[in-house]
Amino acid sequence: MTKTRIDARFAALKAEGRAAFVAYVMAGDPDYATGLEILKGLPGAGADLIEVGFPFSDPMAEGPPIQRAALRALNKGMTLSKTLQMIAAFRQVDQTTPIVLMGYANPLINRGFETFARDAAAAGADGLIVVDIPPEEADPLADALDAEQLSLLLLSTPTSDDARLKIILKRTSGFAYYVSVAGVTGVKEADAATVAPHVERVRAAGGLPVCVGFGIKTPERAAAVARVADGVVVGSALVDEVAEALAVNESVTARVLSKVNSLAKAVRSARVESLTV
Amino acid sequence: MNAPSPAPNDYSAYPDAQGRFGDYGGRYVPETLMPLVHELDAAYRAAKADPAFQAELSSFLTHYVGRPSPLYFAERLTQHYGGAKIYLKREELNHTGSHKINNCMGQILLARRMGKTRIIAETGAGQHGVASATVCARFGLPCVVYMGAVDVERQKPNVFRMNLLGAQVEAVTSGSATLKDAMNEALRDWVTNVHDTYYMIGTAAGMHPYPEMVRDFQSVIGQEVREQMMAAEGRLPDAVVACVGGGSNAIGIFHPFLNDEGVRLYGVEAAGEGMDSGRHAAAINGGRPGVLHGNMTYLLQDPEGQITEAHSISAGLDYPGIGPEHSWLHDVGRATYLTATDQDSLEAFTLLAQLEGILPAIESAHALARLPEVVKDVGKDGIVVLNLSGRGDKDVATVAAHLGRTI
Ligand SMILES: Cc1ncc(COP(=O)(O)O)c(C=O)c1O
Numbered sequence: 001m002t003k004t005r006i007d008a009r010f011a012a013l014k015a016e017g018r019a020a021f022v023a024y025v026m027a028g029d030p031d032y033a034t035g036l037e038i039l040k041g042l043p044g045a046g047a048d049l050i051e052v053g054f055p056f057s058d059p060m061a062e063g064p065p066i067q068r069a070a071l072r073a074l075n076k077g078m079t080l081s082k083t084l085q086m087i088a089a090f091r092q093v094d095q096t097t098p099i100v101l102m103g104y105a106n107p108l109i110n111r112g113f114e115t116f117a118r119d120a121a122a123a124g125a126d127g128l129i130v131v132d133i134p135p136e137e138a139d140p141l142a143d144a145l146d147a148e149q150l151s152l153l154l155l156s157t158p159t160s161d162d163a164r165l166k167i168i169l170k171r172t173s174g175f176a177y178y179v180s181v182a183g184v185t186g187v188k189e190a191d192a193a194t195v196a197p198h199v200e201r202v203r204a205a206g207g208l209p210v211c212v213g214f215g216i217k218t219p220e221r222a223a224a225v226a227r228v229a230d231g232v233v234v235g236s237a238l239v240d241e242v243a244e245a246l247a248v249n250e251s252v253t254a255r256v257l258s259k260v261n262s263l264a265k266a267v268r269s270a271r272v273e274s275l276t277v
Numbered sequence: 278m279n280a281p282s283p284a285p286n287d288y289s290a291y292p293d294a295q296g297r298f299g300d301y302g303g304r305y306v307p308e309t310l311m312p313l314v315h316e317l318d319a320a321y322r323a324a325k326a327d328p329a330f331q332a333e334l335s336s337f338l339t340h341y342v343g344r345p346s347p348l349y350f351a352e353r354l355t356q357h358y359g360g361a362k363i364y365l366k367r368e369e370l371n372h373t374g375s376h377k378i379n380n381c382m383g384q385i386l387l388a389r390r391m392g393k394t395r396i397i398a399e400t401g402a403g404q405h406g407v408a409s410a411t412v413c414a415r416f417g418l419p420c421v422v423y424m425g426a427v428d429v430e431r432q433k434p435n436v437f438r439m440n441l442l443g444a445q446v447e448a449v450t451s452g453s454a455t456l457k458d459a460m461n462e463a464l465r466d467w468v469t470n471v472h473d474t475y476y477m478i479g480t481a482a483g484m485h486p487y488p489e490m491v492r493d494f495q496s497v498i499g500q501e502v503r504e505q506m507m508a509a510e511g512r513l514p515d516a517v518v519a520c521v522g523g524g525s526n527a528i529g530i531f532h533p534f535l536n537d538e539g540v541r542l543y544g545v546e547a548a549g550e551g552m553d554s555g556r557h558a559a560a561i562n563g564g565r566p567g568v569l570h571g572n573m574t575y576l577l578q579d580p581e582g583q584i585t586e587a588h589s590i591s592a593g594l595d596y597p598g599i600g601p602e603h604s605w606l607h608d609v610g611r612a613t614y615l616t617a618t619d620q621d622s623l624e625a626f627t628l629l630a631q632l633e634g635i636l637p638a639i640e641s642a643h644a645l646a647r648l649p650e651v652v653k654d655v656g657k658d659g660i661v662v663l664n665l666s667g668r669g670d671k672d673v674a675t676v677a678a679h680l681g682r683t684i
Contacts, residue, residue, distance in 0.1 A: 055583075056582075056583065057452065057583040057584045057585075058452065058457065058458075058461050058569060058570075058584050059461075060307070060461050060464045060465060060468075060570070061307045061309075061464075061465070061468060062465075063465075064451075067451060074583065079581045080581060080582070081581075104568075105305055105568040106567045106568045106569060106576075106578065106582045106583075106584070107581060107582035107583070108582075109566075109567055109568055109573075109582065110565075110567060110578065110580075110581065110582025111582070131307050132305045132306060132307060132568065132571070133305060134304065134305075134306060134307070134308050134311045135308075135311075136295070136303075136304050136311065137303055137304060137305055154308070155307070155308045156308065157307070157308045157309040158309070159308070159309050159310075159311075159312045159313070159471055160308055160311075160312065161312065164308075164311070164312065168308065179308070179309065182309050182468065182469065182471045183309075183468055183469040184465045184468060184469060187469070188469070
């Protein structure tokens with residue numbers, strides 16, 4: 001009953017009265033061993049949920065940071081199977097932090113949706129985001145995931161009107177993911193004031209917790225979005241820490257986790273501060 | 278993949294409303310683009326049904342592009358092979374030197390109709406980039422062309438032509454720095470500039486409605502061939518041959534013949550250094566179905582579903598995918614897909630130059646290279662039409678390098 005891991009986490013956060021900090025990492029970046037070490041360290045550093053990217057050669061909605069992360073992982077031999085293996089290893093030390101896989105259609109099609117869903121559920125994943133599968137193409141995948149009680153999270157974006165939001169959220173479970181900018185990851189910056197009414201629209205259309213991602217890089221920005229949404233996703237800024245650490249020959253794990261820590265702190269204190277100011 | 282779709286009685290009735298040719302095609306794009314794709318689809322359908330749009334397009338094709346292009350009986354080439362009569366459809370005589378302008382003219386008129394103010398395009402050989410830059414100049418719209426850095430290097434004359442025409446050429450260094458990466462980058466631009474930008478895709482691939490729309494704009498080639506062949510020979514040809522990159526010149530000449538099952542259709546994919554070498558660009562002959570750039574189609578990919586690099590002497594064929602309609606025509610057996618190596622194509626290139634006084638594009642030379650087999654297939658009394666999709670001036674430096682000469 002993996003779906004309940006996501007639901008349980010959001011219920012707990014709601015009780016605490018704060019937003020979730022969702023950390024995105026690319027599986028196997030910069031290599032399998034370090035990637036697993038980072039993954040295992042994320043909950044302790046403050047990640048409430050984890051998005052695990054599985055690399056694809058042609059990530060059309062990714063900006064340079066995640067493109068480069070995918071290349072680093074692929075060059076070290078990362079695959080979808082090894083991504084699932086990594087999640088299974090993580091589950092040996094953590095049974096409660098939800099994990100959502102994120103990537104592109106072709107590696108999934110290549111494996112077959114049913115086989116993938118079975119393997120992902122067995123590994124301990126909770127949900128899946130596929131950037132290039134819009135609701136129009138989602139049914140076969142959604143059916144396969146449903147059969148394994150895995151959540152499909154279809155993305156909502158600034159160009160999705162209310163009619164589309166309904167269609168998107170009809171086949172979405174776990175939480176709603178709002179892409180805060182029209183653009184690729186890691187380039188434009190999200191603005192909390194602009195995002196807020198869209199979060200309301202998405203919440204109204206689906207009744208699910210709404211997490212916001214795609215343009216959040218700094219603790220300040222994360223805190224601002226945490227005041228208007230149920231969760232804040234940071235990806236590019238984390239994979240940039242991998243690149244930075246490699247460039248200056250520092251511990252990749254330490255650098256990534258320290259960034260996660262500062263972002264998570266900002267998210268955790270966001271609403272408390274907003275009450276006092 | 279599921280089993281191939283059953284052969285339908287009407288091959289020309291595809292795609293369906295979902296953009297499917299059997300299992301192939303579709304709209305695998307990020308949600309941000311999905312509303313734009315619907316908008317484009319609606320606008321295209323309205324334009325297609327509007328006689329004023331068709332009349333405007335037809336007028337520009339006549340007076341600006343120079344249509345109809347001749348259907349030329351290649352007498353010496355015919356004698357050389359000693360069999361079926363060979364006709365060349367002279368798309369290389371179009372303005373800008375290839376079939377690409379047919380599609381660009383249609384799409385620029387559509388973009389204007391939609392009120393778009395900025396055009397983006399991807400290009401491999403630079404022929405689509407030049408055609409895009411040309412129509413943008415003609416209609417006064419800014420144009421950004423994404424081109425792989427490797428292609429910028431091997432197609433320098435076309436880069437300069439685009440610059441002269443006022444287009445901005447963006448060299449793409451990600452991935453293999455060729456056509457597929459240029460397409461990724463163009464899609465990233467589109468996702469970022471959703472309000473004013475029109476993406477002018479250069480081949481019959483990508484997300485629905487592009488494969489259908491580009492095919493329709495290119496079908497003028499096959500429609501003319503029908504009429505010209507009836508005038509010249511009083512009958513339809515026995516075979517039609519075309520090179521296949523994304524597949525626009527091929528589907529353009531094939532489509533009006535799909536329901537004439539007596540007309541054999543041959544597409545020729547680039548075999549690069551040879552199919553056994555693994556260094557080729559033959560999606561159907563060397564790939565498996567999958568999803569890239571918005572459509573389900575045959576793709577070059579590794580066992581994990583990562584897209585692998587294509588290899589071809591021809592920048593215009595150097596793409597790991599193929600338009601979805603070709604994937605379907607292959608599965609249902611309506612068209613046959615052959616391959617030609619770099620070496621075969623170089624030989625065909627020089628042969629046509631010397632026998633007919635025509636320098637073919639190195640892309641088109643791939644189709645020429647398979648003439649011996651096609652001529653044999655249709656027999657001595659047969660008639661073959663080959664789509665000479667472009668002229669070879671852009672390729673002389675590449676050909677010289679392969680012949681070990683300096684110019
Ligand atoms: C002359 C010529 N022929 C063929 C092609 C291949 O494209 P398609 O398969 O879409 O016709 C190109 C592409 O650049 C080209 O320039």
